[in-house]
Amino acid sequence: MIADYLGHGAENAISAATLAAVTHTTPRELRRLIMDERKRGALILYQPGGRGGYFLPSLEEEQAQREVAEFYHTQAARCRNGFVAIAPAGRFLKIPAGQMKLNTTKGKQENEKSTVPTDDR
Numbered sequence: 001m002i003a004d005y006l007g008h009g010a011e012n013a014i015s016a017a018t019l020a021a022v023t024h025t026t027p028r029e030l031r032r033l034i035m036d037e038r039k040r041g042a043l044i045l046y047q048p049g050g051r052g053g054y055f056l057p058s059l060e061e062e063q064a065q066r067e068v069a070e071f072y073h074t075q076a077a078r079c080r081n082g083f084v085a086i087a088p089a090g091r092f093l094k095i096p097a098g099q100m101k102l103n104t105t106k107g108k109q110e111n112e113k114s115t116v117p118t119d120d121r
Contacts, residue, residue: 002033003042006056010045010067013053045071 005022006014014022020030034044034054045067046054057064090097 009058
């Protein structure tokens, strides 16, 4: 498991290149392995930048809170920027934004939404 190679706290972040070398994987395979662990509930943080890299939350509660919050907000901003980036493509392809289908089979309502944001979001 990748988490076994990580230290606690941003000060112990390990770069993707170093982590890939240590785990004998490619950077792409490393990202896939980390995503797999995250899907299983692992809290693997990443800090971008020259001194950045992957790490586990600090063992000190207040510092861990700051690290997790920073990671969360950075990832949320990346997601929002990704949606903005694909919006023109969605409009070009005429993919409707928002709710596309309402399924009322057997009394259950299931909504399927497009990933293309509207301009007012």
